[in-house]
Amino acid sequence: MIPQPKMVRILADIHTVEALIEQHVSYPDTALMVFNKEQADILEKHGVKQEEFKATYDYYLNHIAEMDKLYEIVVDTLSVRESKEQAAQGIQPQEQDPAPAGPVPPTVN
Structure with missing residues (x-):
């Protein structure tokens, strides 16, 4: 099994690439x-095989419960990366809206 800190870095990289592709x-x-190509490159960069990542x-x-904890760290990691990128570009970080008070309705595609 991939250690949690490494899995966090991999998932943060994957979600960053995913967002760029969507844009x-x-x-x-x-x-x-x-x-698929970018994910393969990310796994190779981290020295992880596809089977190991999938497992x-x-x-x-x-x-x-462990997945929730993992993704809390992934989100924090992505926020730090975004702040660093904004600072490097001289952009002031935007204040984030507070979390909604109630349940969020599902998105319909």
Whole structure:
């Protein structure tokens, strides 16, 4: 199993690439091909095999409380990366809206 700190870095990288692809690639089939290639590159960069990543991710899917903790760290990591990027570009960080008071209705696609 991939250690949690490494899994956090991998997932943060994957979600960053995913967001960039969503912004710049219009066609779903092309986006999926680009994402698969980028994910493979990320795993290679971290020295992780696809099977190892899948097994670790499946573990977290079966242990939801641990998955929640993992993603809290991933979100914090992404926020820090965003702040650093904004600082490097001379952009003032925006204040975030507080969390909604009640349940959020599901998004309909």
